[in-house]
Amino acid sequence: MALQTNYLATWQRQVRAALLVGLCAGGSLAAAAQAPTVAAARVPRAYTRAAHLMGSHFTFTAVSADDSLAWRALRAGLRETGRIDRLFSYWDSTSQVVKINRSAGVRPVAVDPEVYDLIERTLKISALSGGAFDVTFASGDKIYQFDRQEHPGLPDSATVRRSVQRIGWQKVRLDPAAHSVFLPEKGMRINLAGVLQGYGVRRAAETMKKMGIAGGLINGSGDVYCWGKQADGSGWRIAIGDPARPHAVSSWLTVSDLAVVTAGNYEQYFTVGGVYYGHIINPHTGYPATGLRSVTIICPDVELADALDDAVFVLGPVDGLALINRLKGVDATVITDAGQTLVSKGMQLNSYHSAAPTAAANPKP
Incomplete structure (x- = not known):
């Protein structure tokens, strides 16, 4: 707004000068009438x-069309995604997901409503898909190396069967009153990587929309x-x-x-x-x-x-x-x-x- 105000003040001085010159010369006001009346609209x-x-x-x-608003909104969207990353991180020792995994087979963990609600929604997708989507996939053993190379063969069937013994979204116990999550078997783990980027994008977009x-x-x-x-x-x-x-x-x-x-x-x-x-x-x-x-x-x-x-x-x-x-x-x-x-x-x-x-x-x- 400061730039627009300065522009209008300068234009007004120019109009007054043109009027003065026109009147002193006995000329008409036509030249002044041709001047713009408002500053050009800013383009998005x-x-x-x-x-x-x-x-x-x-x-x-x-x-x-407002560069200041745009940059503020971008920073806010980025901060919101970063907050979600820290809250749900599979690796950060301070995240609530890590606390749930560390307490597997021991005790339920009370979590923030936001964390509880996202886990609850993922379990509904698991039910909808017949378990094709399962946030307990992290309970599986890592028996493959995705290195873009040709391998001589797949692991033997017994190894593969053992690798998924602890996987099972149906095992996750939610307590809506306490907002707690419990993994009943030691070695069970959840990882929200399959949905977290989408959730982060959604929350960032909501933040930016609310800012205009x-x-x-x-x-x-x-x-x-x-x-x-x-x-x-x-x-x-x-x-x-x-x-x-x-x-x-x-x-x-x-x-x-x-x-x-x-x-x-x-x-x-x-x-x-x-x-x-x-x-x-x-x-x-x-x-x-x-x-x-x-x-x-x-x-x-x-x-x-x-x-x-x-x-x-x-x-x-x-x-x-x-x-x-x-x-x-x-x-x-x-x-x-x-x-x-x-x-x-x-x-x-x-x-x-x-x-x-x-x-x-x-x-x-």
């Missing part, structure tokens, strides 16, 4: 900040949520990567007020006999989920989308898309190991390939 533009949070790369974008940012986009390493419009008034165009060609795009869509969340096994994987085994483990079997290279979920809730992409990955192309087709307001597109793109019912996708995506009526693995 996009402001962006990047940060390393939750072990991933985040970018925060705010669209605003009408348009923005937050990308937490593939967990994208956008709202409003871009600076030029257009919608947000989100690209979906091509697993067969790193840094290339397989398809895109234009969205607003939606989350677009993608999970893939083309960055953390190993191969056996040319077959890809990605880092997403089937909690029922202990083996890496197979059949899909990429899963993208589109829905208004970025937290929900973040959980569903792992669930679909574990369920596979047929059962995974069947789950999505039962959910209102949720869509998905998946890319199979064979490179085929499948979509849920009603999904509109712009493909960069000549072949159109296959509808989910009779998806083929």
Whole structure:
């Protein structure tokens, strides 16, 4: 406002000078009438900040005509995501998640309502997906190395079975009166990594919206949520990567007020006999989920989308898309190991390939 006030004061002095010159010369007031009456309106533009949070790369974008507001909102969104990272960290010894894990088989741990509520929501997703999404996956033994190399074979079946003995979302005991969480077996652990980036993005977006940012986009390493419009008034165009060609795009869509969340096994994987085994483990079997290279979920809730992409990955192309087709307001597109793109019912996708995506009526693995 100070810059605008100074501009108006300068313009007013110039008008008075022009009037004085015109009157002294016997001229008309036409020249003064041609001067502008208000300062030019400020044009919205996009402001962006990047940060390393939750072990991933985040970018925060705010669209605003007020640069001071935009930068304040970006800092607030970043701080909110950092707060969530510390509160739910699997590694920080002061986090409430670590306290729950340390007390497994010993005692319940009272936690903040925010922590209790998120864990409760994840267990509901576990029930919805038949356990394909399971925050107790951290109870499993680490028996794989996802080094992008060819391995001679998979671990023996007995080792794999033992690795998942302590996994089981049904075992988690919640006490709503005490806001406590109890893992009944020693060695059990929870890890909210499968939903935490989505939750962090959602809370950051809510913070920025409350501050008056009408348009923005937050990308937490593939967990994208956008709202409003871009600076030029257009919608947000989100690209979906091509697993067969790193840094290339397989398809895109234009969205607003939606989350677009993608999970893939083309960055953390190993191969056996040319077959890809990605880092997403089937909690029922202990083996890496197979059949899909990429899963993208589109829905208004970025937290929900973040959980569903792992669930679909574990369920596979047929059962995974069947789950999505039962959910209102949720869509998905998946890319199979064979490179085929499948979509849920009603999904509109712009493909960069000549072949159109296959509808989910009779998806083929």
